[in-house]
Amino acid sequence: MTIQFNKKNFVIAFLMLLLCTSLSIETIVNADIEVPKNIEIPEDVDTTKVLCFLRDIFQINTDKYDATLLEASARPWNDVAYTTGQYDLAYSDYDNNDGDSGSLTVSFGFWNSGLVSCTIYPVPNYGVIHYIQKPGDDLRKTATGVLQRYQTYTQDEQITQMINLLKTADLTNGYTKTNGNLQLSVIVNDAGTSFMWSNTVNGADYSRLILGFRNGELRDFTDNRAFYVLGSTVVNVSEEQAISIALEQATSLSYTFDGEVISGFNIVNKHIQIQPSTISRQSESLLVRYPVWIVDLPLEDIYPGMISFIRVMLWTDTGEVISVQPLGSGFPNGSINNSTLESSTLSDSGLSSDANNLPLVVYLAGICIAIIIPIAIVAIVLKRKSNQK
Numbered sequence: 001m002t003i004q005f006n007k008k009n010f011v012i013a014f015l016m017l018l019l020c021t022s023l024s025i026e027t028i029v030n031a032d033i034e035v036p037k038n039i040e041i042p043e044d045v046d047t048t049k050v051l052c053f054l055r056d057i058f059q060i061n062t063d064k065y066d067a068t069l070l071e072a073s074a075r076p077w078n079d080v081a082y083t084t085g086q087y088d089l090a091y092s093d094y095d096n097n098d099g100d101s102g103s104l105t106v107s108f109g110f111w112n113s114g115l116v117s118c119t120i121y122p123v124p125n126y127g128v129i130h131y132i133q134k135p136g137d138d139l140r141k142t143a144t145g146v147l148q149r150y151q152t153y154t155q156d157e158q159i160t161q162m163i164n165l166l167k168t169a170d171l172t173n174g175y176t177k178t179n180g181n182l183q184l185s186v187i188v189n190d191a192g193t194s195f196m197w198s199n200t201v202n203g204a205d206y207s208r209l210i211l212g213f214r215n216g217e218l219r220d221f222t223d224n225r226a227f228y229v230l231g232s233t234v235v236n237v238s239e240e241q242a243i244s245i246a247l248e249q250a251t252s253l254s255y256t257f258d259g260e261v262i263s264g265f266n267i268v269n270k271h272i273q274i275q276p277s278t279i280s281r282q283s284e285s286l287l288v289r290y291p292v293w294i295v296d297l298p299l300e301d302i303y304p305g306m307i308s309f310i311r312v313m314l315w316t317d318t319g320e321v322i323s324v325q326p327l328g329s330g331f332p333n334g335s336i337n338n339s340t341l342e343s344s345t346l347s348d349s350g351l352s353s354d355a356n357n358l359p360l361v362v363y364l365a366g367i368c369i370a371i372i373i374p375i376a377i378v379a380i381v382l383k384r385k386s387n388q389k
Contacts, residue, residue, distance in 0.1 A: 044113040045083050047072055050106060053118055054089075057149050058218050060120075061130045065089035065104070080227060080287065083110040091130070102128060117222045119212075135216050139171055143195055143211055146218055158182070158225075162197045162209070169195075192219070199225060202235045202316055204276035206289040231281065231288040234317040239274050239293070241319065246272075246295035246312035249324045257304040262326075265310065266300035273298075276316070291316040302328070 051067055054060040072085030089104040102123055109117035122129060135142045144163055151159040165184040169175055171193060175186040181201065187194040192214035198205030207228035212220030237245070247267065254263035273296045278289035297310040308328035314321045 045110050047085060047108070049115050050087060050108045050118060053115055054106065055132070056153055057146060057221065058120065059132045061132050062089070064091060064093040064130045066092040080111050084108065104129065111227050114226060116224055119220045129217060137216065139193060139213060139216055140166060142216060143213070146211055165197070166195065201230055201233050201278060202276045202291045204278050204291060206230060206278040227287050229288055231284065231290045232317050233291070235291060237293065237314065237316050237319045242293035242295055242314060243272055243274060245314055245319060245321065246297060249312050249321055250297055250310050253310060253324055253326065255326050260304065262304055265303065268298045268300050271298045272296065292322065
């Protein structure tokens with residue numbers, strides 16, 4: 001067989017070259033077979049749990065697929081080892097091929113030895129997903145079934161509360177309901193429907209379980225509740241008190257821009273915004289969360305450095321100020337000259353990784369996965385088409 005060398009074939013060949021240089025050698029495994037030894041796997045991480053999870057929670061019929069571990073690597077994050085990787089599930093039941101069978105790419109994440117995320121990507125235009133029991137048209141029933149199976153898998157009593165919140169949820173529009181410290185959010189858009197159950201304190205979430213559905217099929221699973229814990233639930237400072245503290249801090253705030261000291265800010269009081277959040281304390285694990293108030297004080301004018309508001313963060317239990325920052329479209333070319341904050345101000349890098357409830361490594365891993373998956377898919381499809389000729 002002769003393959004014509006043209007631009008299209010060159011692009012595909014180039015993508016395959018990238019795949020070969022970035023991924024480990026493919027090795028076929030089943031759910032009950034050891035992980036290939038040619039791929040370095042961190043101790044205590046059994047990636048075959050992913051295949052069992054697909055079978056037991058997603059209800060994918062893994063017996064109809066050959067599983068290839070494409071990649072697995074670990075990154076340390078504070079006191080947690082975060083391991084990410086990918087499987088390729090190639091349809092293998094050729095004797096019963098109905099002409100509509102395809103393969104899957106599966107990305108996963110472990111924190112320490114526990115599986116915390118699993119996402120499946122059907123190879124485009126390459127067939128349907130094979131299930132032990134195919135999901136029905138009732139999305140509420142399907143999501144409830146996933147939760148029930150996961151509860152059996154984990155023996156997690158909180159899932160009963162999640163199921164109860166789901167019973168009355170509006171699945172046609174955006175929806176949020178809170179029962180005690182557990183909140184359910186339903187997000188509906190063109191990509192599908194997602195359910196997010198969040199553990200909250202003072203109205204801010206600090207850990208969550210997420211199920212993402214597309215066309216009625218479970219595609220995304222994330223659960224970080226076992227890792228994020230609360231260091232305190234105490235809220236001694238009210239919203240009004242937090243705003244008062246923030247205004248007081250703003251009166252003594254100054255920063256330097258181009259050698260000039262900027263101070264004396266005019267604040268638009270009627271547009272002050274306050275929101276609860278959770279972050280870690282500098283002296284403790286990044287996985288231990290404490291409630292904080294974030295107060296944004298809008299400024300009447302745009303100050304040098306494109307500063308348009310002042311953000312004040314403080315602990316809800318003690319009222320101690322964490323940071324005071326002049327912010328906006330740009331940042332001042334200098335430091336905040338406020339001696340009262342020197343001992344408690346968090347660094348910008350610390351805030352950027354803590355202000356969001358997911359660790360920075362999760363986002364970095366997601367970027368890596370987003371780059372690798374399209375390349376892997378192209379190579380897999382090309383390989384299969386070649387074998388069929």
